[in-house]
Amino acid sequence: MEHASPRVLNPDALRDLMERLLAAAGCGPEAAMAAADVLLEADLRGYGTHGLIRLPAMVRRIQSGMINPRARPRVVEERDASALVDADRAMGPVGVIFGASLAARKAERSGCCAVGVVNCDHICMAGYYAERIARTGLVGLVAGVTQPLVHALGGAERLLGTNPLAIALPREDGRPLLLDFATSEVAFGAVLQAKARGETLRPGVAVGPDGAPTTDPVQAAAGALAPFGGHRGYGLCLFLGLLAGPLLGAKVGKPLGQAVREGHYDKGELVIAIDPAAFGDPREFRRAAAAHVEEVKASRKAPGASAIRVPGERSQGERGRRLREGVPIEEAVWAEVASLAGELKVAAPS
């Protein structure tokens, strides 16, 4: 997973550092806590491209005025089972935690609710918000759109986002079953990571600026990522972009890329919450879902396969290990964070 990384941080120390950096950049305590919690969750689960590594850019966006560190998300349209939230240029976690809580609250009454969140920054990890909903006993779905980085099937140009989809289901033990993926073959962060490390990419995950397939991360970073899963994955990527962008009055494709360059991350997230109690006994749902997961895990393995995993299993295992043993942080990431800490006069753990 992680490259040779001698530096290992205690999760509490890491959280504290993140919160203090965000506070020093101008965030109120609740906003800093929300953003640090999402970034820490990403780092705990081994999504090294979505954790602390993102913090310096968030601070730069606060400094440039693109992010409002004191944002107050508010509901601008509302019906019994829907709402549109204008997040007031908040950090992603502030906007989408607000939206997810609202969706869950309204779905508990109405059975289902769709909330659109617009006008906030990068959300880091779509699954985080879906899980929050599932922890209240509901089903949570989050669809997002990002600036264009992915080409169409048969295409060579960046036009689609890495548009994530997350679905979380409540479980008896309180730890949701989570599916969380980007609809590109690899995350853009993984390309940048490979570039920094001088590694090559798997074949089939990207094209260069000339549109030809490449395994060179330098070419890929200037080119476009492939959508996952052939025509199905490409279609899902395209449709998620339309649901999280234009459906919510936000942008997608080149106009979104243009907006980002002009300092406004004009995209959206669509959050859907569904109350299992609207369809029957929620305990029976959790029991039957757990039984299916168990029969899948216990089923006959393909020749050569070591284990059958279900979504989220590997990252949950990683999370447990890192909570005990600490979070490895790459030197390049640490150097940037330490420099930022110096600039903001925040003490960094040694």
Place this chain on the structure above:
Amino acid sequence: MEHASPRVLNPDALRDLMERLLAAAGCGPEAAMAAADVLLEADLRGYGTHGLIRLPAMVRRIQSGMINPRARPRVVEERDASALVDADRAMGPVGVIFGASLAARKAERSGCCAVGVVNCDHICMAGYYAERIARTGLVGLVAGVTQPLVHALGGAERLLGTNPLAIALPREDGRPLLLDFATSEVAFGAVLQAKARGETLRPGVAVGPDGAPTTDPVQAAAGALAPFGGHRGYGLCLFLGLLAGPLLGAKVGKPLGQAVREGHYDKGELVIAIDPAAFGDPREFRRAAAAHVEEVKASRKAPGASAIRVPGERSQGERGRRLREGVPIEEAVWAEVASLAGELKVAAPS
């Protein structure tokens, strides 16, 4: 697409034949009309494995009592933005058309609505129902679960369904933009088709009963299909099964396979409708979505690619052609239908 098929039927004659066969099997006029419309749409779009070919099995299930040809779906649980429909052992189209209409009607008021439909037979084409919702100006999503035919990632046993997902978005011209796919690498019907034709399968789409990859459709038909798209597609397949099965109080996995063998197709479909007007100006949504589709289609092509298509484009083209030129029907399918027509004393077009 279709194999050498000398027989071409006029779409109106095909619809009429389907309706008369279903009526002769005991369906009321509305039920026969609903089922024939779905089967015809599948045949028109070139989904030869989901059209007329399915009708003889539907009639057998009516005759065996598994399908109730006079079923009256009814709402058994209801909130402002949700409903559970017991379809009374209806044919799939009867149950899910009822559920989709209900979801659309409630979403127009509440902004969003999730309807579960249980206790109906095979739905043939999930996209049909999503499109019905989109034709009323709403966004339609349909998730289904089928009896186990697909193995887990790293697994070798049939445990997951070919669980379809369909998303339809309204368009200015009234013809929805439709994404509609099964989460297996190929449809089980395509395996049976290859078996009947003595063809081989693409590598990577199935395993035999021993769990080893196979391109032999005989082995595949006795084995299991691969989920599409690696860990993402596998995860989506698994989660759709939980949403369309246990969430709705229906079965999934081996218990669903067992129920089918005992004569009860105890699965569900989850239908979600979202009203774009709940988030802003629906015309602006349709305009921005169309613009994104256009920029994708007009974008630079990869070396060697002939065109960039969006989901549903190929099948819409096929539909137009078949409406004009007729629907090719394979001889084996026709022989079975003609024999059934003789049995039911229904005149078949010559």
